[in-house]
Amino acid sequence: MKKIHVTTTVNDDNVEFLCDPRETLLDVLRDRLNLTGAKEGCGTGDCGACSVTVDGRLVCSCLVLGAEAEGKKIATVEGIAKGEELHPLQHKFIEYAALQCGICTPGILVAAKSLLEKNPDPTETEVRYWLAGNLCRCTGYDKIIRAVMDTAADMREAS
Amino acid sequence: MQYHRPTSFNEAAALANQATGETRFLAGGTDVLVQLRADIVTPDTLIDIKSIPGVGDISQAPDGSWTIGIAVPGAEMREHVQLGQDWPGLVEAMDLIGSTQVQGRATLVGNLCNGSPAADSVPAMVAAGVELSVTGPTGNRRIAAVDVPVAPGRTSLAKGEVVSAVHVPARGTNAGDAYLRFIPRTEMDIAVVGCAVNLSLDTEGTVTAARVALGAVAPTVLLVEDAANALIGSSLDDKALDRLASAASAACNPISDKRGTVEFRTHVAGVLAKRTAKIAYARAQGENT
Ligand SMILES: Cc1cc2nc3c(=O)[nH]c(=O)nc-3n(C[C@H](O)[C@H](O)[C@H](O)COP(=O)(O)OP(=O)(O)OC[C@H]3O[C@@H](n4cnc5c(N)ncnc54)[C@H](O)[C@@H]3O)c2cc1C
Numbered sequence: 001m002k003k004i005h006v007t008t009t010v011n012d013d014n015v016e017f018l019c020d021p022r023e024t025l026l027d028v029l030r031d032r033l034n035l036t037g038a039k040e041g042c043g044t045g046d047c048g049a050c051s052v053t054v055d056g057r058l059v060c061s062c063l064v065l066g067a068e069a070e071g072k073k074i075a076t077v078e079g080i081a082k083g084e085e086l087h088p089l090q091h092k093f094i095e096y097a098a099l100q101c102g103i104c105t106p107g108i109l110v111a112a113k114s115l116l117e118k119n120p121d122p123t124e125t126e127v128r129y130w131l132a133g134n135l136c137r138c139t140g141y142d143k144i145i146r147a148v149m150d151t152a153a154d155m156r157e158a159s
Numbered sequence: 160m161q162y163h164r165p166t167s168f169n170e171a172a173a174l175a176n177q178a179t180g181e182t183r184f185l186a187g188g189t190d191v192l193v194q195l196r197a198d199i200v201t202p203d204t205l206i207d208i209k210s211i212p213g214v215g216d217i218s219q220a221p222d223g224s225w226t227i228g229i230a231v232p233g234a235e236m237r238e239h240v241q242l243g244q245d246w247p248g249l250v251e252a253m254d255l256i257g258s259t260q261v262q263g264r265a266t267l268v269g270n271l272c273n274g275s276p277a278a279d280s281v282p283a284m285v286a287a288g289v290e291l292s293v294t295g296p297t298g299n300r301r302i303a304a305v306d307v308p309v310a311p312g313r314t315s316l317a318k319g320e321v322v323s324a325v326h327v328p329a330r331g332t333n334a335g336d337a338y339l340r341f342i343p344r345t346e347m348d349i350a351v352v353g354c355a356v357n358l359s360l361d362t363e364g365t366v367t368a369a370r371v372a373l374g375a376v377a378p379t380v381l382l383v384e385d386a387a388n389a390l391i392g393s394s395l396d397d398k399a400l401d402r403l404a405s406a407a408s409a410a411c412n413p414i415s416d417k418r419g420t421v422e423f424r425t426h427v428a429g430v431l432a433k434r435t436a437k438i439a440y441a442r443a444q445g446e447n448t
């Protein structure tokens with residue numbers, strides 16, 4: 001099958017790759033670009049473990065084709081920390097022990113960051129609805145929600 | 160699978176017209192890619208229509224009518240304050256589709272053309288009187304949203320035809336719409352029944368025009384004229400609401416599945432119709448619900 005040549009930006013780096021037309025952005029990130037933060041939980045848009053942003057919009061990378069990345073700006077969990085310096089959300093997830101196996105965590109961090117950029121002062125209900133497409137089989141969600149709420153409060157104070 | 164990224168609707172229509180085998184347009188891909196990955200449908204030709212100029216725009220004409228680009232995802236409709244003020248029911252129906260992530264991609268036209276009888280935005284489009292521009296190999300035509308679905312998974316679009324714009328009428332004064340669905344959970348599920356109501360009132364609060372549409376209770380969306388007639392001339396008194404519920408239930412021709420039986424769906428259609436009508440009525444009176 002003829003491969004497609006794609007030029008795009010991932011976490012502010014210019015990247016180029018060749019992919020099969022059927023390959024998803026998730027496949028490309030994991031298997032061609034070695035960015036294995038985004039996880040494949042379901043491959044059908046239900047679990048959110050593959051969450052990334054495309055031009056600032058939160059999406060499931062399992063439901064985007066690699067070819068669609070042409071000319072876009074992709075952001076993944078790998079871009080959230082600045083070098084060794086963790087993002088406030090990452091600090092809070094550790095502090096609250098908001099993860100166990102960690103499979104859902106990259107997707108939840110990307111999704112939560114995207115929420116706080118749009119809405120720095122969300123209610124608990126808003127956080128729960130925003131994250132309804134991110135499934136977690138371990139934590140029971142409570143610690144995740146509290147970590148996000150507390151990060152939001154800290155970031156509001158800091159700004 | 161061949162992947163194409165045309166830059167005009169004429170080119171998209173020509174590509175689809177020349178294609179052999181399974182052809183799909185790629186808007187948000189939240190149906191197409193799920194079907195591809197589940198090996199339900201592997202298109203031979205996939206035509207990505209998001210690089211056509213203007214497909215991401217929402218615009219209002221001087222007469223108050225709206226044009227929504229075919230690649231506008233639910234999230235952008237939701238963030239458009241003025242559209243939400245004019246057509247809260249249409250926006251809330253679209254917003255019910257999937258998660259935040261799905262909202263980042265899913266489109267109105269994809270929801271309509273995928274052809275699910277339970278598609279959430281479709282009753283709202285039908286109640287609103289939405290029309291679509293369609294570009295085909297031999298030219299353009301304009302059709303009502305209600306005329307697109309013909310059977311589960313099938314539309315009235317001919318080979319080579321692509322929807323090129325969504326037209327929402329001007330809201331007008333003293334008018335409002337609403338959409339409600341019944342699902343067994345609070346998020347992320349498929350409608351057991353969906354109901355959209357769109358009303359216009361006179362200054363006294365009497366209903367002068369109504370459209371009532373039901374989803375998930377028949378092979379295709381239903382525009383229920385008897386239900387609309389039950390409301391016209393009333394000020395939504397209990398008698399009118401009871402007539403509405405009876406007409407909505409009478410129109411149902413549902414299936415039984417794990418989400419609900421025929422009896423349940425038929426009953427819920429009436430209940431939802433009443434509740435939806437009350438919200439649309441309150442909005443038409445200027446309440447912010
Ligand atoms: C996790 C998840 C949850 C979901 N929840 C819901 C839900 O609650 N309610 C609901 O109704 N749906 C739901 N869906 C289904 C889906 O998201 C919607 O149907 C969505 O609106 C499809 O839009 P799209 O742009 O992604 O379509 P696509 O997948 O891009 O296309 C769908 C179909 O429409 C055709 N098409 C697209 N654009 C055009 C055009 N311009 N002209 C002609 N044909 C066209 C394509 O050929 C294809 O057959 C869900 C999906 C997922 C993955």
Ligand code: FES
Pocket residue numbers: 039040041042043044045046047048049050051060061062063
């Ligand atoms: S892997 Fe993409 S949503 Fe589950």
Ligand code: FES
Pocket residue numbers: 098099100101102103104105135136137138139
């Ligand atoms: S920590 Fe295991 S799935 Fe969330």
